[in-house]
Amino acid sequence: MFQKMIDDSMKRSPWIFHINAGSCNGCDIELVSVLTPRYDAERFGFRLTGSPRQADIVVVSGPITLQSRDRMIRTLAQVPEPFCVVSLGSCPRSGNVFKGSYAIDGPLEKWTHVDVSVGGCTPKPEAIIAALAKASAILEEKRKAMRQADKADKEKRS
Amino acid sequence: MLPYVGRALSNLFRKPATERFPKTDAPEPAKNYRGRLSYDPTKCINCGQCIRVCAPQAMTRTIEDVDSETQKITFTFDMTSCTYCGLCADFCSQHTITMSNDYMIVGTKPEDFMVTGSFLKKKPVAPKFTPEQIAAMKAAAAKKKAEADAAKAAKAGE
Incomplete structure (x- = not known):
């Protein structure tokens, strides 16, 4: 009973954790502007957290530089399941203008699952809001699937 | 003091500064x-x-x-x-x-x-050529090559 209540409330507050994997700061500024009064994503419950352990949606920006790669993987490992990964801008998916550079080790798909991607260099805040809404819908489905798997597992054991 | 009261009162009846994006286009x-x-x-x-x-x-x-x-x-x-x-x-x-x-x-x-x-x-x-034209071209090429070889041999002999 409590589980359902918790799930319902979690649906309305997907918290975001932002990883900068060598981004030029353009996408980071746009992501922060999504939380400003003009676009105000907080009315849907999106909130930037400071810790990956509290995150539901992980937003990755930047072309995965060699310096940030290991730290990104370590951070992603700390995010509790289920979580969504959103790749922000052109860089994480392809490397953008840094494609083929010795200093980057992308794309992001190589290291983790990517649920929603936003194209653009940089994407507009409206596009980011649409992507986050999509990510939270996917997250809900993932959570549902996880609960069902848990239930099936419990029945099997008893 | 008065201008602030006027601003406060007008803000009560103004449209919010937030864009209503996901609800509108x-x-x-x-x-x-x-x-x-x-x-x-x-x-x-x-x-x-x-x-x-x-x-x-x-x-x-x-x-x-x-x-x-x-x-x-x-x-x-x-x-x-x-x-x-x-x-x-x-x-x-x-x-x-x-x-x-x-x-x-x-x-x-x-x-x-x-x-x-x-x-x-x-x-x-x-481009389409008749067999005679091709033969003529081949002969011209062979002649040119022979001349070049002769010039080279003469140069080596000096």
Whole structure:
């Protein structure tokens, strides 16, 4: 009973954790502007957290530089399941203008699952809001699937 | 004090500063905004200038032979690889590539970000020669080569 209540409330507050994997700061500024009064994503419950352990949606920006790669993987490992990964801008998916550079080790798909991607260099805040809404819908489905798997597992054991 | 009261009262009845975006349509971007590019294959002449000027190498061109005379040329533009600099649109002599103002580049699959177009093009006609002409050309080439060899031998002998 409590589980359902918790799930319902979690649906309305997907918290975001932002990883900068060598981004030029353009996408980071746009992501922060999504939380400003003009676009105000907080009315849907999106909130930037400071810790990956509290995150539901992980937003990755930047072309995965060699310096940030290991730290990104370590951070992603700390995010509790289920979580969504959103790749922000052109860089994480392809490397953008840094494609083929010795200093980057992308794309992001190589290291983790990517649920929603936003194209653009940089994407507009409206596009980011649409992507986050999509990510939270996917997250809900993932959570549902996880609960069902848990239930099936419990029945099997008893 | 009074002006503040006036502002406070007027704010009570004003529209909120927040954009109501997900409930309404996405607002129009600024003039000359460079969004998802659009490609019109009927006008393309396959000059390849866009591929030359593209810094992130966002386009791929495939050329297949349909029959002995025509080729099918397909251009694919990857919108998650694009920097949206607009150079391809500037260099396109036929105005085949234009930057639209659609900035909602959000998707879950790589296919969501591809802009493709293909067209048929006649192959350039190979020059046709009669056997006599070919024999004459071969003889001329052999004569030229013999002269060059003789000159080389004379130079080595000196």
